[in-house]
Amino acid sequence: MHELSIISSVVDSVMESLAAYPGARVKEVRLRVGALAAVVEDSLQFCYGIATEDTPLAGSVLVVKTLPVRVHCVPCGQDVEIESLQSFRCPVCGEPAADLRQGRELEIESIEIEEAEEAVGP
Amino acid sequence: MTTRIVELRRGILKKNDELAAGLRQRFTAAGVLVVNLVSSPGTGKTALLERTLRDLRTRGLRVAALVGDLETDNDARRLAASGAPVRQINTHGICHLEAEMVGKHLEGWELGGLDYLFIENVGNLVCPSSYDLGERIRVVLLSVTEGEDKPLKYPTMFNSADAAVITKMDIAEPCGFDRALALKNINEIRPGIRVFETSAKTGSGMEEWLDYLVEERGLER
Ligand SMILES: Nc1nc2c(ncn2[C@@H]2O[C@H](COP(=O)(O)OP(=O)(O)OP(=O)(O)O)[C@@H](O)[C@H]2O)c(=O)[nH]1
Ligand SMILES: [Mg+2]
Ligand SMILES: [Zn+2]
Ligand SMILES: [Zn+2]
Numbered sequence: 001m002h003e004l005s006i007i008s009s010v011v012d013s014v015m016e017s018l019a020a021y022p023g024a025r026v027k028e029v030r031l032r033v034g035a036l037a038a039v040v041e042d043s044l045q046f047c048y049g050i051a052t053e054d055t056p057l058a059g060s061v062l063v064v065k066t067l068p069v070r071v072h073c074v075p076c077g078q079d080v081e082i083e084s085l086q087s088f089r090c091p092v093c094g095e096p097a098a099d100l101r102q103g104r105e106l107e108i109e110s111i112e113i114e115e116a117e118e119a120v121g122p
Numbered sequence: 123m124t125t126r127i128v129e130l131r132r133g134i135l136k137k138n139d140e141l142a143a144g145l146r147q148r149f150t151a152a153g154v155l156v157v158n159l160v161s162s163p164g165t166g167k168t169a170l171l172e173r174t175l176r177d178l179r180t181r182g183l184r185v186a187a188l189v190g191d192l193e194t195d196n197d198a199r200r201l202a203a204s205g206a207p208v209r210q211i212n213t214h215g216i217c218h219l220e221a222e223m224v225g226k227h228l229e230g231w232e233l234g235g236l237d238y239l240f241i242e243n244v245g246n247l248v249c250p251s252s253y254d255l256g257e258r259i260r261v262v263l264l265s266v267t268e269g270e271d272k273p274l275k276y277p278t279m280f281n282s283a284d285a286a287v288i289t290k291m292d293i294a295e296p297c298g299f300d301r302a303l304a305l306k307n308i309n310e311i312r313p314g315i316r317v318f319e320t321s322a323k324t325g326s327g328m329e330e331w332l333d334y335l336v337e338e339r340g341l342e343r
Contacts (some may be wrong), residue, residue: 003250038278096313
């Protein structure tokens with residue numbers, strides 16, 4: 001249950017950020033997840049529903065943006081997107097490419113909140 | 123009601139990453155080479171380590187091990203038979219090790235007195251790949267009985283490894299192990315990775331693996 005511990009960290013982190021916005025409710029949480037991060041979106045969504053119950057995040061939407069895997073191809077001298085996770089090769093020249101530039105991300109990008117009437121943001 | 127977007131741009135495993143970075147600094151300062159061993163359950167992590175600890179000690183090197191286990195202390199007892207200091211990390215059901223668990227279990231150990239610290243992760247090819255433990259080298263193990271396509275099924279783990287060991291080579295033939303295919307698959311996921319082929323039963327391939335560890339330790343200084 002890797003996804004549950006990931007979602008718990010997301011909830012903790014969002015709660016921390018909410019301290020600056022007293023009374024605010026969360027509408028949306030956006031994640032950036034690399035295709036190589038070894039997490040399954042369905043499972044994240046399932047855990048999110050459970051982990052946000054009875055918190056200011058309850059009922060909010062979890063948006064997961066998947067980032068493709070990019071590697072640096074030495075012969076081509078540029079970063080390229082691989083076509084399959086089963087083959088770390090440059091799709092342009094076909095050479096093996098070991099230098100990973102994107103794909104392992106596991107980040108909270110942003111949150112959308114609804115502030116209480118009288119609250120003033122920092 | 124006003125709606126507002128708050129940019130966070132924060133790593134979800136930031137806490138673990140920070141603790142791991144702290145550990146890595148300590149390890150580097152102490153001059154101890156830390157190796158994290160990952161594989162499916164039963165691939166032979168403990169068996170490889172039993173020999174590795176014994177053989178490195180025979181070469182006069184100072185070694186220690188931390189071993190993660192869901193419930194038992196069987197692996198820790200097997201490893202302690204080598205005479206090396208060994209500590210068990212009981213994860214109580216958590217399917218991977220985290221930097222915090224490693225940090226806690228180092229208390230009281232004089233890292234400067236060690237040449238190598240091996241960490242046997244929990245048998246699992248999925249989440250240990252996401253948790254940095256502060257290691258210098260991550261080694262993924264694949265046994266001849268578990269299918270040559272393991273690297274293709276678990277690209278995250280194989281891609282994040284610094285070296286790979288094919289274990290149980292003594293039974294490769296009866297298992298119909300396709301060595302060329304396994305090597306091709308490993309290289310497809312992690313081009314150029316060093317691959318060792320060992321048997322903890324017969325000791326075959328151990329020299330090359332140990333030489334690699336000694337070489338890497340040389341780079342540390
Ligand atoms: N024939 C043969 N059997 C081996 C070898 N290495 C390990 N085994 C056997 O494989 C089984 C599992 O080995 P372990 O070393 O306990 O595997 P592990 O990866 O530490 O397992 P977990 O800690 O449970 O994930 C044991 O029955 C070992 O005797 C080997 O090189 N050859
Ligand atoms: Mg073991
Ligand atoms: Zn190319
Ligand atoms: Zn886990």
